[in-house]
Amino acid sequence: MLGKAKTTKLVVLFCFTSVTILYGWVKKLTDHSQISYKNDVENEKMYIRKGKVVILLSNQRSGSSFVGEFFARFNRGFYLYEPLLPYGTDCDQLNSERLEYLQKISQCDFSTLKSSYRYAYATNHIQSHHECLSAQVCSPPRHKTILQRYSKLCQNFSNHSISQAKPPIVETIKRGPCGLPLNLTIWSSLCHSADIVALKVLRICTVPSLEGIVETLTNYGNEVYVIELVRDPRGIINSALNLELRKPGVDKRLNRICGRFRNNFEFVERERGDKFSTSLISEGRYLRIRYEDIATDPVKGAEKMYKFLNMDLPSEVREWIQMSTASPSEKIEELQAELDNKELTLEELMNSKKKLSQMKKEQRNPYGTVRDSSHVVVKWRKMLNMDIIAQIQKKCGSIMTKLGYKLINSIEERNDLSNQLY
Missing domain, CATH: 3.40.50 (Rossmann fold)
Structure with missing residues (x-):
């Protein structure tokens, strides 16, 4: 009889101990989950940009290429030229995917750029737009102004902490060539610091x-x-x-x-x-x-x-x-006259030659913005x-x-x- 009572006590004690330990594990996992969820929310908030989106x-x-330049030429703006290029002109195809990607980049979140473009390519087979993926930006020549600022910002980054960058996505960054493909961390930082984020969109069909x-x-x-x-x-x-x-x-x-x-x-x-x-x-x-x-x-x-x-x-x-x-012809004549000015410094002469070359090139380009x-x-x-x-x-x-x-x-x-x- 005493043996049975002792056995019963041991069983009750074992069960109580097991429940206590199990409760501790569950509570610990729950607390960890809550902390993890809280961190996820905080991290998401860290990526959120508040400002003007056009x-x-x-x-x-x-005429959208020309009008888009009104934003591209703004020194404190961030302008993207046709970021939905890989999705094609058929708005019924990949409609939700293109809208989701547009929303992300409107918030300077380029984390899904590669996967989004690859999926679009796999569906549409538009190989002519592969540059968007390889350069990590569509039509780089159209982004000349912002890419110059990107290059300057990239060169200012060093191998140590860049926690002051907006947003502070990573603590360190390996220094590399400041050209293409883009470093999306720096690209996102540049976007976050802009007064305006403007996007030229031809591949969304309706308001x-x-x-x-x-x-x-x-x-x-x-x-x-x-x-x-x-x-x-x-x-x-x-x-x-x-x-x-x-x-x-x-x-x-x-x-x-x-x-x-x-x-x-x-x-x-x-x-x-x-x-x-x-x-x-x-x-x-x-x-x-x-x-x-x-x-x-x-x-x-x-x-x-x-x-x-x-x-x-x-x-x-x-x-x-x-x-x-x-009149482009008049401007070209003016620049040509500047080159004949013997009083120009070497730097002024080089700048005039560069402007003249760009003007002539743009004038010949059917997609150009000089008209x-x-x-x-x-x-x-x-x-x-x-x-x-x-x-x-x-x-x-x-x-x-x-x-x-x-x-x-x-x-x-x-x-x-x-x-x-x-």
Whole structure:
């Protein structure tokens, strides 16, 4: 009897001890999990950037490269040229993936750049855009201004602590060549320190698609601005026909272009918009701007865009516009005259030669940003025949009228350049 009682006590003691130990383990694991979760949250907060985010939404051949330079030339800005290039032009393909990636880079988070681009390549097989992955930035020549700042910042980093960088992603960094591929830690730091993060996006088809991004970034404390750049479809088609488009493909291209115009116009202009459209408009975070208005008076157009952001037009942007949009031929003549000036120092001479070379190169480039912009606006009227014009107006006439473009029905109307059609 005593033996059984003793055995029972030992069993109870063993069970109690086991439960106590088990409880201690569970509590320790729970506490560790809570600490880990807390650290994850804190780390996530560390990556969050609070500031102005500008999404420049447009179509191909709509002057977005030129308008994008208004942000690229801002010394305290961070501008990305077509970061969604690998995702292709079909917005129905990888739509959620491209939106997710756009949201990340809007917050200066480039941690998924490689995996995102590889996945896009594997799906689309667009090998011509492989440079985005190999350089870790799409179209490096388009990022010349920001890459110069990147290079300078990279050279200032040493092998010791860079904990003061924004964000403090790592404590040490191995010094290497400050060229391509980019060091994404330094790239992210440069992005975080900018007053504006601006992204030129052609591969998001509609404004409503941006709802999730705008909401998330706003909740993080950002001011998100959407600028939709539109252009007369006759000008778009004329430009495309001079490059890659063939006449049999005009209808299909028009369906895409004018379909976007209609969807965005209806979303923004309808009397009873949903919560997103109402807040976007009422809070002054959406701006529709026509390429023709900017091309006619680029400085005024740039001032309007920066006023939309509650900012003054930066002096360096104003100077670039004046340099790039005056008659390129006249500017080339001025620079050539400078080279003939025998009083120039060697440094001044080298700078003038460099500017002249860049100006000539940009003038020849069909994707360039140096143009007599006021002449570009009417170029289609000198090149498109009435059959193509009629085809465009039949497909897009209704939305063109709503956007303020006038339709024409005769060669005489087309050739009368004194009659402004916008």
